[in-house]
Amino acid sequence: MKVRDIYISFNDVESRNQQRNRWNQTREACDYWLKNTIDENVKKFEKALIIGAGACNDFSLEKIVNMFDSTVIIDYDQSSMLQATKELSEENREKVKIVSGDFTGVIEQQIEYLKKIFNEDGFTSLIKQTEKFRDGLPKYFENNLSISLDNEFDFIFVDSITTQLFPPAFFIGVFSDVDDQFLSEHFKKINEVALTTNNRILIPFFRTIKRALVKEGVVAVSSDLFEINSKNRKYLNKNFGGLYKISLDILKNKELLMELKQYQLSGSIFEIERLISKKNIGLQKTYHFASWPWDFNEEKQYVTVGTSFIKK
Secondary structure: OOHHHHHHHHHHOOOHHHHHHHOHHHHHHHHHHHHHHHHHHOOOOOEEEEEOOOOOOOOOHHHHHHHOOEEEEEEOOHHHHHHHHHOOOHHHHOOEEEEEOOOOOOHHHHHHHHHHHHHHHOHHHHHHHHHHHHHOHHHHHHOOOOOOOOOOEEEEEEEOOOOOOOHHHHHHHHHOOOOHHHHHHHHHHHHHHHHHHHHHHHHHHHHHHHHHEEEEEEEEEEEEEEEEOOOOHHHHHHHHOOHHHHHHHOOOOHHHHHHHHHHEOOOOHHHHHHHHHHOOOOEEEOOOOEEEEEEOOOOOEEEEEEEEEEEO
16 A cells, blocks of 8 residues: 555545544634634735645634635545535635645655665665655755645645654655564664654745745644653643643643653644744744644544744
């Protein structure tokens, strides 16, 4: 199974009604944050872009489409996007353009190649080729976009894709047939190369976002901050209360933030903010920072954080 198919299969595990019912609170919180961000920062309402739209279970597509003259949605999973647009009014469906593909061009093209290197030439060659790819990312990235940079958007929503860009695909795609002992022995190096590659992707990614925005256009970014699972649930519940309490308190509790650093995911909001500031990308943070829980499934939950930036 290709990495693309694995990503798409995530949307097929449950029925749409099951997903939407479980994510009601997530959707309401995300919609509230998006509305505040748009109402107070967006100046024109001509074109919007949603990257990582998927089945649109964790936000209301209808509400965004209602606000703009036209909306482009992009994701790997075309069937889920089609399903989501079927629920729109006929008038709103005509305002939506669906683009099927990987916005970065990284996953399908590069992971299959790296797996071939690993199988034929071994681990050392794999790491060298991954580092070579990583170091050439800015040029590679520009040639593998699923949308034209000639499009100018008043608003862009990046929906929780920044923690999924490279590390999960790298592990799933390249090492899917490797035994646990091998992964354990080489995990530190594999993880290091995956995370540094992810950061190299994020920099040109947000430069591309800036180029796609009109002047004073706004990008809203949501990101999984940390995972709550069977390993840390008991500790977090005992020390900080349940998932919803953690989500509500996260902005006010410095102790909590320090404790949760051990669970923070690469590509999360704090890493994005650091990279945007360090590389002087030209996006200025707004004050609309929010957090909410996301129930991925019955066993696994995440705390998701959203923030936004204005093109200056």
